[in-house]
Amino acid sequence: MNWIKKRPYLLFLTPGIILYSIFVIYPIFAAANISLYKWNGIGKRVFVGINNYIELFTNQDLFNQMTNALKNSFLIFALTVIFVIPIQIIMAYIIYSKARGKSFFQAAIFSPQFIATPIIVFIFTLIFDGNIGLFNKLLEVAGFGHLAKPWLGIPKMGIYIVWGMISWAGVGVGMIYFLGAMKMIAFEEMESAYLEGAGFWKRLFYIVLPNIKMTALNLVLISYIIGMTIFDYSYILGGISGGIKGSVDVMSLFFYRMAFGDSNPLGGVISDNSIGMGTTIACVLFFMVFIVSMVQILIVYRKEEE
Amino acid sequence: MRKMKTMKKTLSLLLVAALLMSVFTACSKDGKTDKTDTKQNDNTKAEQNDSSKKEPDSKTEEKQVTLVVWGDTANQATQETTFTALNKAFEDKYPNIKLDYQYSGSYEALNVAVQSDSLPDLFWVQGNKTNKMKEMAEGGYLLNLDKYNFETSRFPDECIQYATESGSLYCSFPSFFDYALMYYNKDMFQKYNLSVPETWDDFVNILETLKSNGETPISFGGKGEFDRYWLMGVMGPALYDNVLGQINDRVTDVDYSNMVKGFNYYREFAEKGYLGENIEATDGTGAQLAFMNGKAAMIVDGTWSNSIYSESGLNVGRFALPGEDGLKYSQYGPSNVNTYAASSKTKYPDEAAKYIEFLNSLEAQQIVFDNFGSIPMVKDIEIADEATKEMADFDVVGYNIYNVLSSWAGENCAPQDIFLGDILPKLMMSEYNGDEAVAKLKDELAKGN
Amino acid sequence: MNKHQGKAAGFIKAFLWIYCSFIVFILGYITYNSLRPKSQILSNTFGKPTGLSFDNYKKLIIDDKFFRYFGNSAIILIASLVLLILLSSLTAYGIARYKFKMKKFVRIFFLIGLMFPVQLGIVPIFLIMSKLGLINNMASVILISGTNVSMPVFMLSNFFAGLPKEMQEAAQIDGAGEWTIFQKIMMPLAKPVVMAVCITVSVQIWNQFFIPLIFIQSDKLKTIPLLVTKYTNNLMSSINLALAISVLSTIPILIIFIFFSNKIIDGVMAGAVKG
Structure with missing residues (x-):
């Protein structure tokens, strides 16, 4: 009893640790050891040690696919940090500063979150398709017919379009977090700054930003993790192969393609090592995310245990 | 004292959590008990009705x-x-x-x-x-x-x-x-006095006529893997069914000349604009909508999509693609x-x-x-409607390219993926000609041996 | 605090109005198309509206029993949310307010859940649930989504750390227990961020597809995303219903989000920690 009394945090941590370990951590690690087997998920499992890892890094084709997918995943992450996070902060700040129409902004910006991805893609097709899209019609009507393009399929722009859709649908999430963080700022702090004559932007830079610094850093890490793990837009826009020449391929899609392959009405063959190699990719992905997270947490929170 | 109180609170909290969970378990068990209950009920019912029930099969208990x-x-x-x-x-x-x-x-x-x-x-x-x-x-x-x-x-x-x-x-x-075939806009065919092609040359002439009249002959989505595939899927058996047969039967000395020709046609169709503009950027859904809105004369799609076209309100007809021998080809696909x-x-x-x-x-x-x-596939089913009759009007069940190629697939060999992800897009973009594409395919098949 | 915002702010606001109007246009466009019969959407995609009706909605609500799916989704959402907020605020509070060794390790430990694709661990967790007898049972979905605390713990712990220390100390001097401090002082202070967490995880739980797909088989227990994918899987052959179900699954929840989110979150917090 005494031992626990000295460590009151255990009372707060224990329920979370127990349930989270059972339902989240254990299944992941139970599955991770499949990366040491050659297995297609149905047939016999053959233990191969770290051969899958060796194969992944030495097989030229697999390695190329992985580096290409990684490149795209990093691009999504970089674009998100450079553009989306500042936009989220500004959106949140406008809403926080009680601009007219703030509830409307909040609901509208967040609403794409609720719409199923295939419907979003379908509506974007109706609007931006090259042959039938509304947007091109508008351009024609406005006399800019020569600018008409198949906006959603401009080659080489694929990954930017995927990023655009992810951001369009997801921008509200970060915004809500920033808004929450801003609401935590002590009212007196803002008020006194206002009375001292600090303008709209000055208040943002000198009071708001320092207060939401941690939230921003956390969201950078979350964006990294999401950049590495999101794949549904790439899948819908480019199919299981990630578009022509893998133009919209991302890490998780690479995992998904290896582990579960293509399921199509014509049938096809599942590879002898689908689940084994898929799990190997997931583990490599995990290590990349884990190491970056650890570095960030060690830096950001370096003072906290002192 | 204070600490003890905390302990109690936390304990009760855990209890609440546990309770909460057992409540979920209990209430959502409804769905489950539902099933077993009815099973038991049914059992007892069955026993009661024992004598009154007709026996469908003497072996069944x-x-x-x-x-x-x-x-x-x-x-x-x-x-x-x-x-x-x-x-x-x-x-x-x-x-x-x-x-x-x-x-x-x-x-x-x-x-x-x-x-x-x-x-x-x-x-x-x-x-x-x-x-x-x-x-x-x-x-x-x-x-x-x-x-x-x-x-x-x-x-x-x-x-x-x-x-x-x-x-x-x-x-x-x-x-x-199920197989892929051509759907066509009957009104547009009538406008240019065209009829359903009897031979491959007829088909090419139709494409030419439509194009020269400023119409898009075939609505084509070049962005999706399978959207690109269907056209080749119908052209394959019509033009090089014999090659597919040889690949399928693992003949060692395959004559690929017909396949080269077929691949070149595919590339040519894209180059001549028979498939529309900006095809690499058009997706399948966009292509379907363009066809149904009357912006193109034909589209290649599966029999499984028939309901989409027949319920679209468009005056739509269907035909299986004829080969150079004048026979109409479908593809194998139970x-x-x-x-x-x-x-x-x-x-x-x-x-x-x-x-x-x-x-x-x-x-x-x-x-x-x-x-x-x-x-x-069985003969004794009664066919009543016009659409199915059109779809059932073919002479030969040809090979299905995807199936033939994936039968070769192994750990280091995936010709069906090469075909979908490399050969077709590069033919479409004029980066390969027929010979190069066939060479690529041969290389991949060689790995499967 | 609304004055003296300058030109740049005005420009941004104007841009926001345009952007939000675009989103409203898209929602409106989906709604408009959902009122059309299938043949109109397919072959007269951009033509004049004719034959607008609620037939698509009738089919979804009566034949498909939409509200049963809605109810199931709502039960799963509320129960998961209560469990999730309870677990994550306790954990985050423990991490943020106390000093102990291994703290950074605990932070990372709670992030791991975000780092693996959910499809990967599905078989082991399926076996656990089947031992607990929870297959084809909402409890399995609730347990999985209610214990997936990575994101909330990560976000909440930094907020709890930012709350003023003095209050905790003052309360301790007054003789309040750890639990009382947590529940009566800290949680109410953290309400804006708990709200942010609630909103974002709610959407995830509401939209989750894979877990119910695997764990729920009976039609009676299925959730809205399963009904949505029923129609989006064959998008073109059921486009009218796909659009209508998108509206049905979006608009009510948006209305709730706009008008009632405050009250619901009070309720969830009460359910989770004030008990």
């Missing part, structure tokens, strides 16, 4: 059983009416067997069920179209149906092969088939709409086999046809 059947989740919307009718007919015929038909057979759920050894009594399979059924049969997950001696005389050979693995029968026979296998762990193997036998019957197949459409 007189007990009420419920079979869990997993249907195809991805196609629930299109198959729902079919299976509602089908299952009702089955339950009427076998009053002692109840079906709990669930649309839970997604690829993922079936994978999980196999790996956790919890397959339902019956579930849909894709036969020999993929190697999954083979793997499941070898792993001992499937009920061997040999001892039930199903009637096979109504079915052509390929139906039986579809359901057979290493000499044993594992699922119901396919009785329909439909898995009514192919089901049973789990080896089922408690009621005999009853499960009854369902499979029922799916093999003409009665069931007629129900599927009336509700679902598709082209019959």
Whole structure:
């Protein structure tokens, strides 16, 4: 009893640790050891040690696919940090500063979150398709017919379009977090700054930003993790192969393609090592995310245990 | 004191959490008990009604059983009416067997069920179209149906092969088939005085006529893997069916010249603008909408999409693509709409086999046809509507490129992926010519040996 | 605090109005198309509206029993949310307010859940649930989504760390227990961020597709995303219903989000920690 009394945090941590370990951590690690087997998920499992890892890094084709997918995943992450996070902060700040129409902004910006991805893609097709899209019609009507393009399929722009859709649908999430963080700022702090004559932007830079610094850093890490793990837009826009020449391929899609392959009405063959190699990719992905997270947490929170 | 209080609070908190969970468990067990309860009820009912019930089959024991059947989740919307009718007919015929038909057979759920050894009594399979059924049969997950001696005389050979693995029968026979063909805008054809082509040259002439009149001959989505594939899927058998046959039969000295020609046509169609503008940026949905809005004369799509076009309000016709020999080609492709296998762990193997036998019957197949459409592989199904007659109007069942290529696939060899992901886009973008594309394919096939 | 915002702010606001109007246009466009019969959407995609009706909605609400799916989704959402907020605020509070060794390790440990694709661990967790007898049972979905605390713990712990220390100390001097401090002082202070967490995880739980797909087989227990994918899987052949179900699954929840989110979150917080 005494031992626990000295460590009151255990009372707060224990329920979370127990349930989270059972339902989240254990299944992941139970599955991770499949990366040491050659297995297609149905047939016999053959233990191969770290051969899958060796194969992944030495097989030229697999390695190329992985580096290409990684490149795209990093691009999504970089674009998100450079553009989306500042936009989220500004959106949140406008809403926080009680601009007219703030509830409307909040609901509208967040609403794409609720719409199923295939419907979003379908509506974007109706609007931006090259042959039938509304947007091109508008351009024609406005006399800019020569600018008409198949906006959603401009080659080489694929990954930017995927990023655009992810951001369009997801921008509200970060915004809500920033808004929450801003609401935590002590009212007196803002008020006194206002009375001292600090303008709209000055208040943002000198009071708001320092207060939401941690939230921003956390969201950078979350964006990294999401950049590495999101794949549904790439899948819908480019199919299981990630578009022509893998133009919209991302890490998780690479995992998904290896582990579960293509399921199509014509049938096809599942590879002898689908689940084994898929799990190997997931583990490599995990290590990349884990190491970056650890570095960030060690830096950001370096003072906290002192 | 204070600390003790905290302890108590925390303990009670944990208790609340535990309680909460048991409440969920209890309340959501409803769904579950539902099932077992009805099962028990049915059992008792069956006992009471023992004498009054008609015996459908002398071998069946007189007990009420419920079979869990997993249907195809991805196609629930299109198959729902079919299976509602089908299952009702089955339950009427076998009053002692109840079906709990669930649309839970997604690829993922079936994978999980196999790996956790919890397959339902019956579930849909894709036969020999993929190697999954083979793997499941070898792993001992499937009920061997040999001892039930199903009637096979109504079915052509390929139906039986579809359901057979290493000499044993594992699922119901396919009785329909699907292939890709041309849908055309009848009004536009009439406007330019065109008729359905009888030969390959007719077809090319039609394309030329339409193009010179400023129309888009074929609506084509070049962005999606399979959207690019369908056109080649119909051109393949029409132009180089013999090459596909040789590849399929592992002939060592294949003459690829027809395939080179076919590949060159594909590239040429794209270059000449027969497929529209900016094809690499158009997606399949956009192409379908463009066709249905009257912006193109034709589109290549599967028979499975027939309902989309026939319900669109467009005056649409269909034809199978003719080859240079003037024969009309379809492609091999048994439909898995009514192919089901049973789990080896089922408690009621005999009853499960009854369902499979029922799916093999003409009665069931007629129900599927009336509700679902598709082209019959068995001769005795009555065809009434015009659309199916058009779709059933072909002379030769050609090879299916994707199937032929994926039969070569192995650990280091994936010709079907090379074909979809490399050869077709590069032909379409004029980066390969026919010879280069064939060379690429040969290289990949060589790895499979 | 609304004055003296300058030109740049005005420009941004104007841009926001345009952007939000675009989103409203898209929602409106989906709604408009959902009122059309299938043939009109397919072959007269951009033509004049004719034959607008609620037939698509009738089919979804009556034939498909939409509200049963809605109810199931709502039960799963509320129960998961209560469990999730309870677990994550306790954990985050423990991490943020106390000093102990291994703290950074605990932070990372709670992030791991975000780092693996959910499809990977599905078989082991399926086996656990089947031992607990929870297959084809909402409890399995609730347990999985209610214990997936990675994101909320990560976000909440930094907010709890930012709350003023003095209050905790003052309360301790007044003789309040750890639990009382947590529940009566800290949680109410953290309400804006708990709200942010609630909103974002709610959407995830509401939209989750894979877990119910695997764990729920009976039609009676299925959730809205399963009904949505029923129609989006064969998008073109059921486009009218796909659009209508998108509206049905979006608009009510948006209305709740706009008008009632405050009250619901009060309720969830009460359910989770004030008990």
